Amino acid sequence: MRLLILTNRPDCLGENDVPISNAFRRSGWEVVFGEITAIGADDYRFFTRGVLVQASGEPYGLGAAAQGIQGVYFFDECQIVWVNCGAPPSIAHDVWQLLWLASQDTAFVNSIEGTMFLETKHSLGHVVPKENRAFAYTSNEFSLLWECYRQSSHLWWVAKPPGAYCGQNVFLLPPNGPNVRAILQCLTGNADAQSEFGGLTERESLITQRRAGYGPGGLKAQYAVLQQFIPEVGKGEKRIIVACGEAVAWHGREKSADDHRSNIAQGARPIPVDLNSAEIELAELIGRKLMKHGINFVGIDMAYPYIIDLNLTNPGGIYDAKLASGMDRSDRVAELMISRFVGSGET
Structure with a gap:
């Protein structure tokens, strides 16, 4: 079995590339780290340049370079495709078109049409109940x-x-x-x-x-x-990773004293938190709604009872949740994806 992870740089693996690939390799899968900027077609059969990593071997750490067989790999030779980045603006239109065409014959963790139309703040009104979103x-x-x-x-x-x-x-x-x-x-x-x-x-x-x-x-x-503005944000946001409709990992985000934003990229740090039953229920409700649009992996930003944002392409959370709590939930993510797209008895 083979997983294709589309990433920016196979020579510098990111925060989802690492735990996801390690988990699939522990399940006996080969992993191809493909370059999002190198997608092409051979007589309308879609491929990308990448690195094939065997199931055996040491797990990767953040920022590591993929070690394996460099070559050209076809989408239809893989059982699952996971898009872990966006394309540069200059070629984004073509890349998303090529990915959509490739997805007609190969399973994608998140559908291309769902990602394109729902990874925007416009979409909150479509998938989030009115009482759980800000005006x-x-x-x-x-x-x-x-x-x-x-x-x-x-x-x-x-x-x-x-x-x-x-x-x-x-x-x-x-x-x-x-x-x-x-x-x-x-x-x-x-x-x-x-x-x-x-x-x-x-x-x-x-x-x-x-x-x-x-x-x-x-x-x-x-x-x-x-x-x-939602006052609840001042009490702290939580990032919740939902895979196949199940809340699998979460952490809090403690913002820096000199910024109103709680994004990790803006200086906030992940902290351990618990989720109550209402938070889990809301996150999984949204996860199930997104699955109807082919979205099986999402990072939900929540300041209960409000949903702040939905993150569909490479949402950080698994890696940061492990940093915050010490618990690695990547194996559960791989288990859910394999069961959904391949079948638990075929690995």
């Missing part, structure tokens, strides 16, 4: 978001791009904040300011602004989410 506005028009804020400017808000990772460009907006207008302009692409360039008359500029933020170089508007 939010979404638009690419600065004026709309600015007016929404002004109508409730006595409240705290959070503004962020719908598809950013690791806490990038997430702003905490205080009541009557002096920089809120500038922040919302920035997040929506400064479309109004862009339309002022190019020698436009005042009338032409006004018309341009009304055309959804078009400037001299084309559409400049960008989408942003304006979300009511």
Whole structure:
């Protein structure tokens, strides 16, 4: 049996590459670490360049280089494909198209269409019950978001791009904040300011602004989410890994004193926490909903009773949960995936 893990760099394995590959190898599987940037097709049969690692051998540690047979490996020679990274923007469109085509003949842990359409903050309204999500506005028009804020400017808000990772460009907006207008302009692409360039008359500029933020170089508007701040976040967020609808690993995130964000990438650190029955029930409810869209592995950010975010591509959690608690839950993840896609008696 063979697992294909698509990653950025087989010579520097990441926080999901390591525990997942080690667990599958302990189950007797070969693992191919394939390069996400090297996907191609031979007469419409899809392959990637990578490194084949045998089941036997020492387990890998974070940042290690995959040691094995370098070569070209076809997707249809693998029983399961696990996408552990995104593609660079310059080739992302082609990569996701090629992956979707490959997924028609080979099992993917997370479906390509589910990943593409649900790994965004837009999707919370689709899979998270209304009582478990914060009220939010979404638009690419600065004026709309600015007016929404002004109508409730006595409240705290959070503004962020719908598809950013690791806490990038997430702003905490205080009541009557002096920089809120500038922040919302920035997040929506400064479309109004862009339309002022190019020698436009005042009338032409006004018309341009009304055309959804078009400037001299084309559409400049960008989408942003304006979300009511959840006080529960101040008590701490939890990252919960759900595999095949089962909550398998979790940890808390203690943010640094000089930042409102609790992302590990922004200086927060993983800490041991417990989950109560209500938290487990909510996480597994969302996991089951996502499975209907082909999503079998997700990292859920929760400040109960609220869901903050869903992470579908390479969500950290297994590695950090082990750091925090000392418990390695990767074998359970592998067991669930093998049972779902192959059958427990065929390994």
